[in-house]
Amino acid sequence: MISKTQVEALPTTVGIYIFRNNEEIVYIGKSINIRERVKSHIERAEIDGKELAIIQNSNAIDFIVSQSEFQALILESKLIQEHKPKYNVIWRDDKSYLYIKIPVKDVLPRISLVRKENDGKSLYFGPFASTRNARFLLKSIRSLVPFCTQKPSIKKPCFYSKIGLCSPCPAGNENNSEIKKQYRLQIKKIVSILNGKIDVFERSLQKEIAALTEDQRYEEALILRNKLFNLNELIHLRSFERFEYSSHYDPETATKDLISLLNNGGITVPELKRIECYDVSNLSQKEATASLVVATNGLIDKQEYRRFKLKSAGVSDFQMLKEALTRRFNNKWEFPSLIVVDGGAPQVLIISRLLAQINIDIPLIGIAKHPDRLVLFHKGTTKTVRPLRNRPGFMLVQQLRDESHRFAKKYHLFLRNRRILV
Numbered sequence: 001m002i003s004k005t006q007v008e009a010l011p012t013t014v015g016i017y018i019f020r021n022n023e024e025i026v027y028i029g030k031s032i033n034i035r036e037r038v039k040s041h042i043e044r045a046e047i048d049g050k051e052l053a054i055i056q057n058s059n060a061i062d063f064i065v066s067q068s069e070f071q072a073l074i075l076e077s078k079l080i081q082e083h084k085p086k087y088n089v090i091w092r093d094d095k096s097y098l099y100i101k102i103p104v105k106d107v108l109p110r111i112s113l114v115r116k117e118n119d120g121k122s123l124y125f126g127p128f129a130s131t132r133n134a135r136f137l138l139k140s141i142r143s144l145v146p147f148c149t150q151k152p153s154i155k156k157p158c159f160y161s162k163i164g165l166c167s168p169c170p171a172g173n174e175n176n177s178e179i180k181k182q183y184r185l186q187i188k189k190i191v192s193i194l195n196g197k198i199d200v201f202e203r204s205l206q207k208e209i210a211a212l213t214e215d216q217r218y219e220e221a222l223i224l225r226n227k228l229f230n231l232n233e234l235i236h237l238r239s240f241e242r243f244e245y246s247s248h249y250d251p252e253t254a255t256k257d258l259i260s261l262l263n264n265g266g267i268t269v270p271e272l273k274r275i276e277c278y279d280v281s282n283l284s285q286k287e288a289t290a291s292l293v294v295a296t297n298g299l300i301d302k303q304e305y306r307r308f309k310l311k312s313a314g315v316s317d318f319q320m321l322k323e324a325l326t327r328r329f330n331n332k333w334e335f336p337s338l339i340v341v342d343g344g345a346p347q348v349l350i351i352s353r354l355l356a357q358i359n360i361d362i363p364l365i366g367i368a369k370h371p372d373r374l375v376l377f378h379k380g381t382t383k384t385v386r387p388l389r390n391r392p393g394f395m396l397v398q399q400l401r402d403e404s405h406r407f408a409k410k411y412h413l414f415l416r417n418r419r420i421l422v
Contacts, residue, residue, distance in 0.1 A: 108170035159421025258393030266270035290324035291408035344368035
């Protein structure tokens with residue numbers, strides 16, 4: 001049975017929750033408030049046979065915090081399809097779950113919602129527990145990558161082709177090799193998104209924008225830039241990289257493990273009561289922002305978050321990061337036990353010089369990407385460390401990095417939207 005202590009340890013953010021019986025996954029769900037949704041499962045167990053079975057057959061709860069409902073929907077679908085939990089596929093009031101169907105072997109695949117998997121020639125994404133969830137996901141993706149939903153037998157362009165949500169429209173273009181190539185490329189992007197590879201899609205958009213700008217095709221670049229804004233809003237405004245917690249997460253163990261990682265790298269840290277992590281966000285050198293997120297005793301502490309609207313927009317990320325920390329230390333806030341910056345050796349060295357200039361001696365590290373690795377600053381030089389992925393101290397730094405990225409991006413999007421509306 002699930003204990004009250006286990007429920008109270010759950011976060012109140014958007015994400016996935018997983019009921020387990022030892023190693024067996026019993027049920028997977030999604031919510032914009034994980035703790036409250038799990039509580040509702042327990043309350044409904046008094047009157048609902050399915051809920052009672054889930055609770056009685058579970059002894060642990062794992063969870064995955066997502067940055068948005070959009071990402072949570074994709075992840076929920078992927079995990080259910082992978083693990084096929086017992087109580088996700090039975091007792092559905094005599095209805096089968098919805099799937100997103102993409103007949104990839106068709107010349108020009110149309111996307112549709114279906115009640116069950118019914119052939120071996122299509123890709124299916126799901127299942128989705130509600131029509132609302134499936135339609136929300138498709139509508140969100142369509143704002144990023146146009147696609148067609150009308151039947152192949154219809155040869156006239158559909159209504160959505162007139163408003164840019166089906167472009168190019170495949171109707172009547174079965175023999176047009178250029179349109180077939182473009183449309184199938186878009187279907188490939190949709191498959192990538194539904195497989196959870198949102199960061200891959202984001203990077204491809206950025207590369208396309210850069211290439212169009214270099215060729216002075218500014219109108220096309222502007223269309224893609226707006227799609228990039230839409231993607232960022234979907235990912236960041238409601239809540240890549242996700243951080244995975246479980247019922248086994250122990251903040252004390254995480255901080256002790258991080259201290260051990262630092263000590264082995266030559267950085268002596270007696271305690272990690274307060275960790276601060278910094279990131280900057282800007283697009284097209286406008287509305288630049290920086291974030292300061294905090295972990296207190298190994299737990300994310302949102303009350304201590306701070307955000308900065310940067311004055312040094314239009315310069316390098318290094319200078320913007322430097323401005324954020326300069327302003328931070330001009331305030332009489334509690335000093336951290338450790339500073340983390342989102343970046344590698346160049347960012348770490350810039351911040352180390354700033355700290356030396358203002359006579360502040362605080363341990364400093366960076367976290368670089370692709371793959372994730374720590375960059376430790378010690379005695380004027382940097383050292384790269386690649387911890388095992390499941391080390392709790394490393395996961396704590398990853399969580400902070402992801403939160404700093406989300407928080408900076410969220411403020412950037414808020415300022416950008418406010419500027420557009422004024």
